[in-house]
Amino acid sequence: MxxxxxxxxxxxxxxxxxxxxxxxxxxxxxxxxxxxxxxxxxxxxxxxxxxxxxxxxxxxxxxxxxxxxxxxxxxxxxxxxxxxxxxxxxxxxxxxxxxxxxxxxxxxxxxxxxxxxxxxxxxxxxxxxxxxxxxxxxxxxxxxxxxxxxxxxxxxxxxxxxxxxxxxxxxxxxxxxxxxxxxxxxxxxxxxxxxxLWRTTEAVIGGWAEGRGRHAGAVGAVLLGLPTPAGCLRYIGHVGTGLRDTERDQLHVQLADAETADSPFDGPVPEQRAARWTQPTLVAEARFRSWSDDGVLRHSSWRGLRLDRQPDDLPGGLPAADRGDAAPPGHRWHNSRG
CATH class of the missing domain: 3.30.470.30 (DNA ligase/mRNA capping enzyme)
Structure with a gap:
């Protein structure tokens, strides 16, 4: 049943x-x-x-x-x-x-x-x-x-x-x-x-991977991270689901303009070979079901840019899965149809 x-x-x-x-x-x-x-x-x-x-x-x-x-x-x-x-x-x-x-x-x-x-x-x-x-x-x-x-x-x-x-x-x-x-x-x-239950989190965009097929030449997925005390980003996953075509094109222009040769993440990311790095200035909001044991988003989707937020506004450290809290500061719970 x-x-x-x-x-x-x-x-x-x-x-x-x-x-x-x-x-x-x-x-x-x-x-x-x-x-x-x-x-x-x-x-x-x-x-x-x-x-x-x-x-x-x-x-x-x-x-x-x-x-x-x-x-x-x-x-x-x-x-x-x-x-x-x-x-x-x-x-x-x-x-x-x-x-x-x-x-x-x-x-x-x-x-x-x-x-x-x-x-x-x-x-x-x-x-x-x-x-x-x-x-x-x-x-x-x-x-x-x-x-x-x-x-x-x-x-x-x-x-x-x-x-x-x-x-x-x-x-x-x-x-x-x-x-x-x-x-x-x-x-x-x-x-x-x-x-x-759906959660939402705000995170910094540190890179992106180009799309394929009809999304070729646009953003396929963005790579997200949370600030660390050392000034880097701790990778928490990639998000591509939920991006509208207009958003993919706009993000491609913004991220390409801020492209950098060096990764802002504090270690390798799964998308390392296909990734293009960007200066970590844009904050995005993503929705997801849960954190994995190693602090990566599961079943994530795009909600949009947070132009009202700066990277320094975000809480650093580890997500709830690593700290044992119900949700980290700045992260919210939602229930949703489907």
Whole structure:
């Protein structure tokens, strides 16, 4: 069952859950033998071998029961002082596609299965039951409290804005609203509504890469950075999505006029070979979903130049992903359709 994108729907008929940054999976669990646990990705691939720790945890808790669970496989970030663990897609990628992960990899990037629905229990199909009843049956399985297993919490008693703020403060992707009376139906459904969180950041343009195809001769993407105490820029990613054709042409003129032979960044950037450097005088605003573990924007898009801002106005240092805050100073949270 897949959610439809939209704003958080109001009303008591909706239950609000957190949206996890992981890999969607169905778990078929039969008895105490981990070899009998089958994990299937959304694309229909068996991924059990990549996540033996999840298979062991599910088998240990299931006991003699036969269950089918819907959920998300996540890998948490390494916790540190002032930075609680949060779902880390970077660390999850260390496990994805690895058919026989080493014990060391399993230990250093241990996976967790976040269950949010129960589809079958002891050969009794539950798809036609309303969400509220399936949820109650799921909670009675006793998954919480076992290492590697979590039941996705329901944010009871919170309005939409507060729920989104809670999701943001915990480094989650957003909110999924589910109708309490809805059965489970495979495919895209308006009975589940996802509302991703979008953040915005202001950053300095330190370079650009030329476009290709119909954007040849214009700006394909700008390279963004945050000021450092040493007077350089710390690279935080490139942005090309969302640029209108007129903006690409205008930026090309502005950036080419300020072109320089030296990079303003404090180290190499992924686009090094194709990059053209510019004097770091222009401030841009970008929107994005989250920070990667190494402080780079994920799912970013262009919002526009901030002609009212100077590079010296921007806070330096590391983004929230590195400091453990909900968002760095000058960075804002948004919820958006889609």
């Amino acid at each position: 897949l959610a439809t994108a939209g704003s958080v729907p109001p009303g008591p008929e909706w239950a609000l859950e957190l949206k996890w940054d992981g890999m969607r999976a169905l778990a078929y669990v039969e008895g105490l033998d981990p070899d009998n646990v089958v994990l299937v990705s959304r694309a229909g691939r068996r991924v059990s071998r990549s996540f033996p720790d999840v298979a062991r945890a599910l088998a240990a808790v299931a006991g003699e029961r036969r269950v089918v669970l819907d959920g998300e496989i996540v890998v948490l970030s390494a916790p540190s002082a002032g930075a609680p663990a949060r779902p880390s897609f970077n660390r999850l990628q260390l496990r994805m596609g690895v058919q026989k992960p080493s014990p060391q990899l399993v230990e250093t990037a241990s996976a967790t299965f976040v269950a949010f629905d129960l589809l079958c229990c002891d050969d009794e199909p539950l798809l036609d039951l309303p969400y509220l009843e399936r949820r109650a049956r799921l909670e009675r399985l006793g998954l919480d409290g076992h290492r590697g297993l979590v039941v996705s919490p329901v944010l009871e008693g919170l309005d939409a804005q507060t729920a989104l703020e809670v999701a943001g403060s915990h480094g989650m992707e957003g909110i999924v609203a589910k109708r309490r009376d809805a059965p489970y139906r495979p495919g895209r459904s308006h009975a589940w509504v996802k509302t991703p």
